[in-house]
Amino acid sequence: MICEAIPHSINPTRAERLQLRLAQAKRAFTTRHVDLATAERLVRSGRVPVAGDVVLARVTAIGQHARIENIHGRRGQLYVGDEIIVAYGNRYAPDQFEAFVPTDLEECDLVAGGGVASRMTRKHAGMKNPTKIEVIGLLAGESGQTINLKDFAVRADAQPLRPTRVIAVVGSSMNAGKTTTAGGLVHGLTRAGFRVGAAKITGTGSGGDLWTMRDAGAIEAIDFTDAGHASTFCVDSEGLADICTGLLDKLARSGADIAVVEIADGLLQPETAALVEMAQAQGWFDGFVFAAADAMGSAFGANWLAQRGIVPLALSGLVSASPLAAGEAARTCALPVATLAELRDPVAVTKIVFRQDMLVEEAA
Amino acid sequence: MVTTVPRVEFIASTAPEMPDCFVSIVGPDAPTMVAIHGISRNAAEIATRFSQHPAFAGVNVIAPLFDAARFGKYQQLRTLKEGQTASDVALFCLLDHLAAQHGINTGKVAVFGFSGGAQMAHRLAILRPSRIRAVCAAAAGWYLLPVLDLPYPYGLGQGCPAAWDRDATLRIPMTVIVGSRDTRVDESVRQDRLIVAHQGTNRLRRARIWTQVMRKHAAQCEDSESISLITLENGSHDFGQCARETELLNFVSAALHF
Structure with a gap:
């Protein structure tokens, strides 16, 4: 793993403070392709999350998922108060949870250890309640546009191929x-x-x-x-x-x-x-x-x-x-x-x- | 989505005397090549690599799968147990079946073999020349020498399943290929006394000796075809490596006149 030193500066800008904060957060597997350097600010006001939006959140209660899988695949222990970088998404798992992307930025649930923020609607009888997370803000670029996983997606060529x-x-x-x-x-x-x-x-x-x-x-x-x-x-x-x-x-x-x-x-x-x-x-x-x-x-x-x-x-x-x-x-x-x-x-x-x-x- | 290469299909045997096979059939008028696997029995890989290569785009590829239970000594055209079918008989049974099913011409076929498959390929040229149009034997561990004072499968003496029609064999274009890195003598390279004494210890040496012997015979035959030996630069004893990283498939195409 390469550890890059985060440069400290006197009177850091908002973007620099955010980069320091993101570097210290636990970043989930789902967000591994996101270029965090494009994040300039956190936004909340008037925003309605959509699937794929990348969010900085804080763990408020440990439930079913006591660990989060990082971008390298290691499942790291979660603690109350941890800041995590995850992505909004729906979940359909008969053995675990049904969950949907909420229509607000209020407290929601970590519904998958790979890093999915959502709001649980139903759960398997054998499941604990989901781990609770408090949304700090959506990651956004300089102009305020929300950063979404789709911004970093592979797309098929105009003439898509497939293996034989x-x-x-x-x-x-x-x-x-x-x-x-x-x-x-x-x-x-x-x-x-x-x-x-x-x-x-x-x-x-x-x-x-x-x-x-x-x-x-x-x-x-x-x-x-x-x-x-x-x-x-x-x-x-x-x-x-x-x-x-x-x-x-x-x-x-x-x-x-x-x-x-x-x-x-x-x-x-x-x-x-x-x-x-x-x-x-x-x-x-x-x-x-x-x-x-x-x-x-x-x-x-x-x-x-x-x-x-x-x-x-x-x-x-x-x-x-x-x-x-x-x-x-x-x-x-x-x-x-x-x-x-x-x-x-x-x-x-x-x-x-x-x-x-x-x-x-x-x-x- | 685009996939441009012909499809390889597995065809299960319908009779105990016929092997399974992987085929890529492009049409009844196309020439037919038989590609024989070595001891790893990678028939699917061999059929796939040939069918994907541009030089074989117009060729029907048949890669028989000689399973260990039914065709344990397929390389030597012999059987492991009494009552089983020899691999040459089984191969021709398969070719006749495919000709009837698909309308392809399998009367005389070009044969490629790698490792154990190369042993079978050159033995077919010596003992069953009437069904063989051209042979390319790559990375054979050792060879059948056309001499009567050695027992079969080392020579054509005691136990040989057929009389040698020398001129018929020598009218078949033959190419022997060995990788330049295929000189390691490990447990897969047989070191029987008779083989070492007459052919040397490694695959490259054995290929050179066999081609020299065959060329001497060819010199005595008026209308003999060429007997070529190619050392495959950077080639190891791995069909996949040779197919991906060397000129093997181009050499096979030239050797079999496609």
């Missing part, structure tokens, strides 16, 4: 094994001699999944935060399309032969469903692997995909860890079930990934 093969991992729910499945694919394909790029197209900003892909061998691992979104809940179709094409373009230009992309949550989540349908219509993906928590989820998911003209290359996820459950899934869906060991095997994984398109002739 794109495999999408979708699932039955949160924690169905999608990231493990995607990591297995990345590792197996890397061992098979391919340069594999990984992308998480939807979800809530956090470095964990990207580190997983990097550790598995991905030459590049990027997500929607690279495309200027702290989370993708409530992002419209056009926004989702921009994220998908932008990330695939970036992976192709990085030299990836194959892209493994993960789409968060289950197929019933609105943005996930919209993205899968749009991708199928546009031909963005060459194949799907469906990660399910159990056999019943496998059956529903396979049917849901079939209704949209998609036959997955394989089932995987948690269901594949149980031979009995995997057998039920395979029999019911008439699809192969790939275990994690098979995904990580360089020969077995290529048989899965390069299977011929098995698109349903006519959507039911």
Whole structure:
């Protein structure tokens, strides 16, 4: 890590005082691409936050998230009184919180450890209350314009490229094994001699999944935060399309032969469903692997995909860890079930990934 | 979004005597190349690299996958267990199947092999020349010598699965390629007494000896084709490295007359 000395000056300007303050704050993963040097002031008066706005906030009560992931991926302890730099965003996490960007700058919640400021509306029964944060101000440039993650987003070229093969991992729910499945694919394909790029197209900003892909061998691992979104809940179709094409373009230009992309949550989540349908219509993906928590989820998911003209290359996820459950899934869906060991095997994984398109002739 | 290269597809075997394969089929009138993997069985990678390369844009690429269970000694055209199918028979079965399915011409094919695949490729030229149009053998660990006083698979003596039609073999253009950095003698380079005694210890030395022997035969054959040896600058014993960082694929294109 490079530590830059912050120059002290007599009678510092407002901008200089702000830079000193920002340098001492805990900066969250979601804001890692933001050039903080562009921040000249903090604004509050008359401002209504929007998703992606970068905010300096103070921790007022520790709740569910007692740590915050910094720009390098380390989860640092939070203390009451800490100043943190996070981004506004909505959150949809069935195992954690539902939350929306508030319409004011009053106290709100830290709803994700990657650094998402929002206001919680509902929570899983197993969750504590969210960590509370007090908004000090929105970061703004010299002319007062709010700094937003989109200001630092990667965008697709006018002639966007995509890797020669794109495999999408979708699932039955949160924690169905999608990231493990995607990591297995990345590792197996890397061992098979391919340069594999990984992308998480939807979800809530956090470095964990990207580190997983990097550790598995991905030459590049990027997500929607690279495309200027702290989370993708409530992002419209056009926004989702921009994220998908932008990330695939970036992976192709990085030299990836194959892209493994993960789409968060289950197929019933609105943005996930919209993205899968749009991708199928546009031909963005060459194949799907469906990660399910159990056999019943496998059956529903396979049917849901079939209704949209998609036959997955394989089932995987948690269901594949149980031979009995995997057998039920395979029999019911008439699809192969790939275990994690098979995904990580360089020969077995290529048989899965390069299977011929098995698109349903006519959507039911 | 733009993806311009032909698609590589996996085709699962439909019979025990036929291997799985990865193919990139561009059309029935296109020439066909068989690309054979080494012991890492990276058939998908090999098919992908060739199909992506501009010199092979108009070529049907077939990369068979000789799995260890069914085709354990595929490099030597032999079987591991009784009742199994030899890899040459299996390959021709696959080619006939693909010809019937896709209408492509697989009567005489160009063959490329890397490492263990190169062993199989040059053995096909010696023992099954009627189906081979050209051969390019890259990074073979050792070679089948055309001599009768060595048993098979070292030579054409005891146990050899076919009689040698010398002139038919020598009418096949043959190119041997070895990376300039592929001289390390590790556990993957067999050091059998018969191999070391007749071919030396490392891949580069063995390639030189084999091409010299084959050229001597060619000198006695009126209409023989060329037998070339290329030392691949900066090439290691890694197909991916050679494909990405050296002229390997351009040399293969020239060797197989695409």
